[in-house]
Amino acid sequence: MIKTNAGNYFEDFRIGQVMHHATPRTITTGDVSLYTALYGTRFAVQSSDAFARAIGYERSPSTTCWSSTSSSARRSLISR
Secondary structure (H helix, E strand, O other), X not given: OOOOOOOOOHHHOOOOOOOOOXXXXXXXXXXXXXXXXXXXXXXXXXXXXXXXXXXXXXXXXXXXXXXXXXXXXXXHHHOO
């Protein structure tokens, strides 16, 4: 199969690959919330920090996966 454009398919990406872009973008919890509301799964653990804490997580896994710096890391940086 020959590609007709220069874009990547999923299998073209590699673990640890760094992508440089002219406009850097930090994914925030607001971005995650909007994405989840429009497209994402509605499993309880991803949708509720309270539910995630009840089963042993610090917070919803989707929050920690998408945030570049966790709130506990931000607190430790601020307190220095």
